[in-house]
Amino acid sequence: MGLVQTIKNFFTRSKYAMTTQSLASITEHPKIAISQDEYTRIQENVRYFAGRYDPVEYKDSNGNRQKREFNHLPIGRTAAKKIASLVFNEQAEIVLDDEVANEFINTTLKNDRFNKNFERYLESCLALGGMAMRPYVDGDRVRVAFVQAPVFLPLQSNTQDISSAAIITKTVKSEGQKNRYYTLIELHEWGADNRYTITNELYKSDNPSAVGARVPLAELYEGLQEVVSLNRLSRPLFTYLKPPGMNNKNINSPLGLSIFDNAKTTIDFINTTYDEFMWEVKMGQRRVAVPTQLLKTEYNQEGEKVFVRREFEAGQNVYEQFDSGDIDKGIGITDLTTPIRSDDYIKAINEGLSLFEMQIGVSAGMFTFDGKSMKTATEVVSENSDTYQMRNSIVTLVEQSLKELIVSILELAASYKLYTGKIPDMDAISINLDDGVFTDRHVELDYWTKVVAAGFAPREMAIEKVLNISKEEAKKISSSIDDEEVRSMTRQRSREDIDLYGE
DSSP states (O other): OOHHHHHHHHHHHHHHHHTOOEESSGGGSTTOOOOHHHHHHHHHHHHHHHTOOOOEEEEOTTSOEEEEOOOOOOHHHHHHHHHHHHHOOTTOEEEESSHHHHHHHHHHHHHTTHHHHHHHHHHHHHHHTOEEEEEEEETTEEEEEEEEGGGEEEEEEOSSOEEEEEEEEEEEEEETTEEEEEEEEEEEEEOTTSOEEEEEEEEEESSTTOOEEEEOGGGTSTTOOSEEEEOSOSSOSSEEEOOSSOOTTOTTOOSOOOTTGGGHHHHHHHHHHHHHHHHHHHHTSOOEEEEGGGSEEEEOTTSOEEEEEOOTTTTOOOEEEEOOSSTTTSOOSEEOOOOOOHHHHHHHHHHHHHHHHHHHTOOTTSSOOOSSOOOOHHHHSOTTSHHHHHHHHHHHHHHHHHHHHHHHHHHHHHHTTSOOSOOOOGGGEEEEOOOTTTOOHHHHHHHHHHHHHTTSSOHHHHHHHHHTOOHHHHHHHHHHHHHHHHHHHHHHSOHHHHHHHOO
């Protein structure tokens, strides 16, 4: 290390010594505007999403305390995955009216495998109550980082959106026989002169549950600047996406709720019932009462009874012993097996699933199946179905979020001279999420054909709605249709008509 760098490091350490602060929890940071209750709620959502439950403690027949795994159904994960797949898939298309911008965006997203990753992280967004997407420069290209709910915390917000936020990155580093836990806090803020700044703060702790004391960035991130300013941004570098609906847990919080935040008691009921059912099946194995005379008792050298060797059906655990006196006068071998209440448990679980469907806002029968009721195709694509309406609410937010992300990608690329074209307005961006699962294309085409024929809407609007494209693209297609109709009419005219009236 050179003398100049040593001097720089000395002054860097001195600066940190003057600004040292220690945090027990991330919510203690003076700039982070989130309550501990909100942060705890998000952590609880993670537990439900992952299916992490405490083991069950019980006493066995001998009075000894035992532990066993809690049997559960992945309700939270299943619901989030199912709804995410209905909203977005790899067939989704993004089209910009500007050809240069369209080529840049589609190349960038394709190289980053964005469509595949977005569907996966959308599942996390629905389960945990939100996520952020932040473009960043990696060499000579722009990539997209997905920031999940537990590590995205608001700094400043209004009633509609989050304008400043903190993004948390945790790292574990081994130093000798001990682990050091680092927390990088990336603060995205707007300055007084409307400049966008990113401030990086690094903290270190010996305890994984504590943030720790602030340390120099060079201790873990060599070359990372404390403050980075960007002056060509019209909006925050990140875009925040959350499920639709009001946060009724904290009406003043800008953060969203998980799709199952208001259904956790129902999830607990379903899992408790399922656990009891599985345990009853395990405990309901066949048991037979066997006279003691059919079993052999072992004794030690002192003459003390040690254990009973079960020689009746050796290798099986399906019998219990009892003393019947004279074997010839006793009751003999008796079946003690109790019937398993499978019908009652299955009915209770299905009732719980029906309640869960109502609470998260999907159509009845999405998670339950009784072997009798099957939805027809007409019911599935019905625009009155709860699932369809819920999907539409999420799609609207997803489309807006993707448009914001596209603008941020282009503005960031322009700041680093990776893109030199125009920054399009959001109206010039078209998102096609392919709702073919719900929409009957023939019915939709017939509807808009009748609307145009009745004079209630222009043809451009029908093209835009049916093909799900932007207004500009619809105008181009309409113009092409007009040109083709003119050429067709010209081909159908006779030579005499052309000579008389001209072309």
